[in-house]
Amino acid sequence: HWSRICARLKAEVGEVEYNTWLRQMGVGTVEEDEITLYLPTRFLRDWVRGQYGDRLGALWHAEIPAIRRVELQVARGPSPAGDGEAVIAESVPASATATPAVEVAAAEAEPRAAEVRSDLAAPLDPRFTFETFVVGKPNEFAYACARRVAERPSSPGFNPLFLYGGVGLGKTHLMHAIGSELVREGRVSVAYMSAEKFMYRFIAAIRSQSTMEFKEQLRSVDVLMIDDLQFLIGKDNTQEEFFHTFNALVDAGRQIVVSADKSPSDLSGLEDRLRTRLGCGMVADIHATTxxxxxxxxxxxxxxxxxxxxxxxxxxxxxxxxxxxxxxxxxxxxxxxxxxxxxxxxxxxxxxxxxxxxxxxxNRRVTIEEIQRKVAEHWNIRLTDMSSARRSTVVARPRQVAMYLSKQLTSRSLPEIGRKFGNRDHTTVIYAVRRVMELMEQDPAFAEDVELLRRMLES
Ligand code: ADP
Ligand code: MG
Structure with a gap:
């Protein structure tokens, strides 16, 4: 049964995912309506339960209909001296109901002194300092908050410091400036990393079964800075880990600095409780430049x-x-x-x-409306047909050209363009762009038409 289930799982989730999360799973004995599976760490157990629990239940039930429960246990294999065998039991019902996460009090290794910090964090860019940051109306508040945190980390009201704003407006610069300032003062230990790096570190730690060390490293810093937190949207397990790290640090009176492209309340896709906590300290936005x-x-x-x-x-x-x-x-x-x-x-x-x-x-100041008008005129169709549902080539082709030119000449995103064409899906826009490019290659007269339109619109 077991090898069949493993093969099924591997086929379903793919080799890489299987090797990362499931390969180390061991099987125990079937007892009446229950089967026990073993995983080497608590983390892996939780992860497998969260991601694959239902599937495991269903697969076992399909193999042996009598099975109603799949029990996932942590068995830390032959453990090093002194570290007693820790077996933590938790059940997953074979039915599709989700099991709430249960905090399990387990004897954990004693925290080690944090000497490995440097290898955890990304280096700070020496060019990004407060001195080289030019202050103006759009960023003065964020700048003041950053300065304040660098002077007195963990002040009430400034923890966490949440910096947000569009791309290239100075969020990373300010975070590095905080870090450099604190390091120069030599008072505290600082860890800076992108949310992306946080996730890869975390996954690597899970793979090498060193999540304990990873957590200890993180939780031993005085100031933790995570850049571009929006990266964690949809990465639920990493978010969860970050949430726990976050709480542990704030509770211990350490400073957290986070950046993102949106405010905490607009970061839909982040867990509510995390968003709430992120908004609890100081939230500072950097506006577009003047x-x-x-x-x-x-x-x-x-x-x-x-x-x-x-x-x-x-x-x-x-x-x-x-x-x-x-x-x-x-x-x-x-x-x-x-x-x-x-x-x-x-x-x-x-x-x-x-x-x-x-x-x-x-220079691309041309609007989608202008493009639609010009293209409709050129092919003698009604402007309303740019957004109509009509699909005959007579109107569909010019519409595709207008979509193509909108993509080429404006900075609008695909979904935005789709919306302007009678609420069409962004995949329709992608298709239109491709189709027009193909046609231009096949038909020189058509290509010339499109090029002419482009030149008219650009001038
Ligand atoms: P973000 O992280 O918000 O995307 P960055 O901090 O990476 O933006 O900034 C992009 C570039 O612009 C960096 O080289 C940074 O030094 C520079 N920059 C942004 N804002 C300022 C500013 N107010 N003064 C000086 N340089 C700035
Ligand atoms: Mg940045």
Whole structure:
């Protein structure tokens, strides 16, 4: 029975997942209506129960109809000296009802001194300090909060510190600045890592059966910073682990700093209790940059580079590149590199030349409505047919072209584009883009039409 069940599971979940979570599972004896399975660690047991409990129950029931319960036990195999055999029993009913997570009090290894911290955290970028962070209206609150935490970690009201904002607006920069400041003071131990890294560390720890060490390492720091927490959406087990770490640290009076692309209340997909706790301290958002802030940032970076960049050029960049600081910085760096390489002064003309691709990308001001209008005119169909349900080629083809051009010429996402075309699904947009590209390859006249439309819309 067991080997058949294992084969079934392996086929269902795939080799990799099977080897990661299920390979180490052992089988005990069948007793009347119950079968006992063994896993080497409590964590693995919980994970298997959560992810595969129902399936295991069903598979066993199918093999031996008499079986009504699958019992998952932790058996830590032949244990090292001193560490007594710990067997923790918990049952999973073979029916589909979910078992609530039960806290099991088990004798756990004594906490070890945390000397391995450095290997846990990512290094801090020395360029990201408070000194190099340019403060303006959109970020002054977040900046002040970050400074405050760096000065006095774990102050009431500032724990956790939750920083949020769009891409490239300085969240990571501020977190590194907090870290560097604290490390420079030499007072506390700091661990910084992305949520992604947190997850991979966690999974690696499970694989190597060292979750205990992982937890101890994490729980021994004074300040824990997790960047881009939105990554944990949908990663329920990692979220759970983070939640426990979070609680343990805050309860022990340690500081937590977290960043995400949205506020705690907008991070749907994170567990409610985690969102609640994340919002309990200080929540600070970084707004989109203003023209003034962009100018200040450019001035600061130009000065630091030692290259003379005329005010006209800085203004031009601040006007043209509005999406985020990372892009702005990238554009300026390219100009500076160019100036250094060719030993030519930076001029407005040279700027337009050197950055023409970046500028073009940022020039895309054309709206989906304009595209729809132009395309409908071109093929002589009604504008309403852009969103109608009609599927005849006469209207469907221009509609696909309009979707294609919307993807090419605007920065709208696929779902947003779909919505503007009579609430169509994003997969329809993907299909349209592909179809138009195919047709352009096959039919030069059609390709010319599309190119013409594109040029009209771009100018
Ligand atoms: P996020 O983490 O919010 O996506 P980052 O912190 O990585 O953004 O910032 C992107 C880039 O822009 C980094 O190089 C950072 O140094 C720079 N940057 C962002 N905001 C500022 C600012 N206010 N002053 C100086 N540099 C900034
Ligand atoms: Mg970041």
């Amino acid at each position: 023209f003034e802030l962009r100018i200040s940032i450019l001035e600061a970076k130009a000065t630091a580079s030692g290259v003379d960049v005329p005010a006209k050029v800085l203004e031009f960049l601040a006007h043209k590149i509005t999406s985020n600081v990372r892009e702005l910085e990238g554009a300026l760096n390219r100009l500076i590199a160019h100036a250094n390489l060719f030993g030519r002064p930076v001029t407005l003309e040279a700027t337009q030349d050197v950055l023409h691709d970046i500028l073009k990308a940022n």
